[in-house]
Amino acid sequence: MKPEGAAWSAMKRKQESEETTRFADMFAAMGAEPRLRIMRLLLSAHPEGMIVGDISSELEIPSSTLSHHLDKLKNEDLVNVRREGTCLWYTASCDSLQELLGFLYAECCTRNKAIEPEKIVCCR
Amino acid sequence: MKPEGAAWSAMKRKQESEETTRFADMFAAMGAEPRLRIMRLLLSAHPEGMIVGDISSELEIPSSTLSHHLDKLKNEDLVNVRREGTCLWYTASCDSLQELLGFLYAECCTRNKAIEPEKIVCCR
DNA sequence: TCCATAATTCCATTAGTATGGAACTATGGA
DNA sequence: TCCATAGTTCCATACTAATGGAATTATGGA
Numbered sequence: 001m002k003p004e005g006a007a008w009s010a011m012k013r014k015q016e017s018e019e020t021t022r023f024a025d026m027f028a029a030m031g032a033e034p035r036l037r038i039m040r041l042l043l044s045a046h047p048e049g050m051i052v053g054d055i056s057s058e059l060e061i062p063s064s065t066l067s068h069h070l071d072k073l074k075n076e077d078l079v080n081v082r083r084e085g086t087c088l089w090y091t092a093s094c095d096s097l098q099e100l101l102g103f104l105y106a107e108c109c110t111r112n113k114a115i116e117p118e119k120i121v122c123c124r
Numbered sequence: 125m126k127p128e129g130a131a132w133s134a135m136k137r138k139q140e141s142e143e144t145t146r147f148a149d150m151f152a153a154m155g156a157e158p159r160l161r162i163m164r165l166l167l168s169a170h171p172e173g174m175i176v177g178d179i180s181s182e183l184e185i186p187s188s189t190l191s192h193h194l195d196k197l198k199n200e201d202l203v204n205v206r207r208e209g210t211c212l213w214y215t216a217s218c219d220s221l222q223e224l225l226g227f228l229y230a231e232c233c234t235r236n237k238a239i240e241p242e243k244i245v246c247c248r
Numbered sequence: 249t250c251c252a253t254a255a256t257t258c259c260a261t262t263a264g265t266a267t268g269g270a271a272c273t274a275t276g277g278a
Numbered sequence: 279t280c281c282a283t284a285g286t287t288c289c290a291t292a293c294t295a296a297t298g299g300a301a302t303t304a305t306g307g308a
Binding site: 113119 | 144149150151152153156163164167168170216222224226228229235236237241244245
């Protein structure tokens with residue numbers, strides 16, 4: 001199939017729109033102060049992660065409220081969970097954060113060249 | 125003043141918490157499908173930007189709804205506006221996007237080394 | 249001054265999100 | 279089996295955000 005034509009561009013539009021929905025949902029998950037605090041805490045505890053009780057006491061968030069927030073982050077794959085006995089260990093999901101960062105980077109620096117890469121990263 | 129002690133760490137905590145609030149608000153602004161579509165469109169029209177009427181017809185969003193979204197993006201400094209006659213030209217704000225990208229990058233790659241910089245950027 | 253165009257603001261409606269106590273479920277140890 | 283600990287789910291309440299038609303404001307041209 002030729003990489004052009006009406007069918008092709010319709011497919012591309014659809015793909016782009018699904019992408020927009022997906023990343024908007026991820027941004028929304030990070031777009032609440034308690035959840036962004038959770039993400040920062042989990043990143044600082046990376047790669048071991050933390051158990052719910054410790055997150056709760058560290059951030060002073062009641063466990064049921066916290067559970068709702070963790071659920072939302074989990075739905076967007078921003079965190080991963082593993083069980084160890086009675087404890088659940090939550091970790092930040094590098095794969096998803098990488099995708100999100102990659103998306104923003106592509107939009108700003110690659111696709112539209114609105115921002116110079118050097119302004120974000122200093123890589124020698 | 126010594127860069128340690130209770131007062132210093134209290135200040136640092138406060139600063140970190142304000143930062144969290146600020147970036148959470150920016151994520152929230154990008155965390156709605158219509159607004160993320162607006163940002164992508166403005167980035168693709170960068171640096172000229174677009175007038176409201178054209179954004180409205182391109183994205184098929186009624187002007188009053190669009191106006192609300194633009195207002196929210198403007199409140200988080202994610203877009204800039206300039207008037208030319210009766211038209212308002214909206215542009216993506218590179219400064220803010222750069223800050224946002226820088227924040228995410230710092231959290232994931234620098235501060236916590238959860239993600240390898242090379243996985244985001246390919247800089248030669 | 250009057251009119252047309254551009255965009256915002258007003259307003260009401262609807263929908264979705266956040267919060268946290270209480271009840272429940274899961275797991276492992278005594 | 280019974281208990282303690284860890285977390286989730288249920289549920290009700292309160293808030294906040296999204297939407298879009300109608301009215302309003304801003305700007306410039308005839």
